[in-house]
Amino acid sequence: MTVSSLSPFAYGDAMQGVVAALWAASIQFDIVRDTSALLRYKTVYLPMPWLIPTADLRNLRSYVEDGGTVCAEAGFASHDDNGWLAPVVPRLQGLGYRERDILATTEGRIVTSAGMLYGSGEVRPISLDGAEAIGHWPDGSPAATSRAIGKGRFIYVGTYPSLYWRTAATSAGVATFLALAGITPDVTVLSNLPVTARLLAAGSDRIVFVFNHAREAGTARVLLPLDRKVAQWLSRSPGSSCVGTSSGQIDLQLEAKGVAVALLN
Template sequence: MTSCATPSATSPAARRAPSSSSGGSPGPAPRHGTRRWCRTRDPTAGSSARSRRPARRWPASASWRDRRCPRRWPSCTTRTPGGHSAWTACPRRSSNYHTALARAHRALWDAGVTVDFAHPAHELSRYSLVVAPALFLLSDKAAENLRRYVSGGGTLLVQHANGYVDERLHARLGGYPAAPLREALGIRVEEYRPLRRSERITLSDGTQGTVWSESLRTEGAETLAVYTHGMLTGSPALTRHRFGTGQGWYLSTHLDDADYGALVGRLLKEAGVEPELPGLPAGVEAVTRHASDSRRWHFLINHGTAAVPLPEPAHDLLTAALAHEVPPGGCAVLRGH
């Protein structure tokens, strides 16, 4: 379900404020933008911003529980933050919240990594890697929590069009994303440029972006890739900022699926995150469940059409026999060592 937001009028408070022409004194300067986006030059992005085009709107996810298994959750090292409030805003239909979230989850799933979903304002320190694919609406509290996560040693990937508005849908002043997150990422987004439906833009590392692009300047971050043509030639597209004891990554465009998967794989490697059960090919889902007495079980599902040999034989609780492979479309519950 995707809803769209059109350019809004000034807020009710602004409409009630007395004007100098009516004899009243002007109120104090606003601390937030009264529009979510504007068709012309955007004064909320700072003095160096150029032109701006309209944008559109970006739910959290459900989790599952197996009551017959130990009640302790799988031990996850990655997390994808989201929240109920986030689905009230989204820049454009082709990059809606559900799509962005599913895409990030798919890249991690293909890498064999178990993923949690979290609200960005919740405690994140237990995770080695956090991916934030769609936080267009971001509260000050959540932005500060993400800043604290990176400072404390976490690795964070933030993608384009994040932190543009606060929880009241007020545009951020001084550039994007929200100030605490800008500090962790070491960048400032001054302008966004949606791409035409069939438009592709090449980056200096050979990857290609679609849908979205942004004009940003670095404020301490290292530039890893730049745009190679068009109005944004030479502008950073992928950056990394070493902040505190962690790293904040920022991706300002929508990469092809293969390129995005490669980027996520690179982040997993740098964060020291290993597959749940190393040695399994893509298409085999693996989740490990832990009991309080240190026992553990590996739950495997083969989504492919061919049998998959196991890295090493293991006792399968479903067949009560030693398993050497997982049949096509089949599953296994293996006792861990």
């Protein structure tokens, strides 16, 4: 197998890319370093996951077998505990695919049933060994895979969406990834401005926070769980207002850097 030409420092860009993409999509996430207690999470995303210690590989395998979903980018477990490139990639057996080569690229395009998924840095051609192809390169060869393992699922993507998102994240591209990973956001924001929302849960209570990060005013539609609607407005910026509500939806006029907070029922 060809050795990657990417700098190890590209991992920092990959981390920034996936954080920016999930933040913009209003996905709540944690950055986790301890792999021994992952079952509190529905999905684990691994950007540029070349070097994963053997103990962590065992924990990830157990997490999937117990019902979790792991989404791994290209190069998953490609290096051993000492940093050497493994003769067979990935090192973890039973994932249903093998990487065959490493090709440098500025843009990798994966065609999926949910839309186009873009990556950057490299593409890695693969051969299937039991996994299902859920995405293909433009030439029709497999580019993304899914395999059921125990109660969970392992998803592999043969490029680096995180590196692409670092400079070119789009809501459509991130939505494609979320659909492949089976991730349903608690709240979704439709706006031509950088508006995000977060849902805070405590028992049966839910509070939604909406933030306009732009230095200009604009509108936003916030899609909530269908069984939720606004019970009480707790706070709104002076120049912000609610222009419409219904079950599962809020329409807002937000001032520049405006904030709105509502209790849901």
